[in-house]
Structures are given as C-alpha cells and as structure tokens.
Amino acid sequence: MISTRAHGTLDYVMGVVLILAPFLFGFATGGAEMWVPIILGAAVILYSLITAYERGVIPGISMRTHLWLDGLGGLFLALSPWLLGFASIVFLPHLIVGLGELIVVFTTEQVPQERPRRAAV
8 A cells, every 4th residue: 555645745746747748748739638737737736735644734635535636637637638639649648647546546545644734823
C-alpha cells in the first residue's frame, strides 16, 4: 500500500508533470489534448492543498473524497482522447498517466497515519 504521506508527495509532483506534459511531449497545440492535462494538473494541486492528509495545508476534504477525485480524474484523462476526439493527434500519454493514476488510487491507504494539521486562524 502507498501511504497517504507518499501519495501527497506524488500528488504535487503529478500536478506539475500534468501541467508541463503538453510542452515536454510536444502536444501543446492549444486544443483539448493540451488543456485536459493542464486543467487536471492544476485541479490535483488545488484539491491536494485542501485534503486532510499529511501534505495538505487546509484540511477541507477527506482522503476518501480526494481518492474519488483522483479516480475520476484518472479515468477522464485515460478516456479523454476518444471522448474529446483528439486520439488521432495524441493518446498514449493521457492513457498511460490516467491508468497509472487509477492504480495509485487503488493502492493508497484511505486513512492518514498522522493527524492532519489544523489551519491557523
């Protein structure tokens, strides 16, 4: 199992990787193939900041909710080339990362081992 602490680290790394992927892998064309990973990457970073786990800043959502969001995002990323019609341009990065995200979701602990920090008021 992946600890929630390790998952949190992966979240921020994956968010940045998703944002940079279109530019690193040559599909920054301005279409959906570019914007899907960028928007999902930004979303991962934002909801990670408000997840009640060791890497969260403000504990706003549970780890279970976080994992549901990861799962839905991974599924959408994996299917997006066909759902949004850009599979003829690029599909492999979306499919591989999306399926990888689903594997991470199913192998991550659902309850943080450490009590999340409370936000300062």
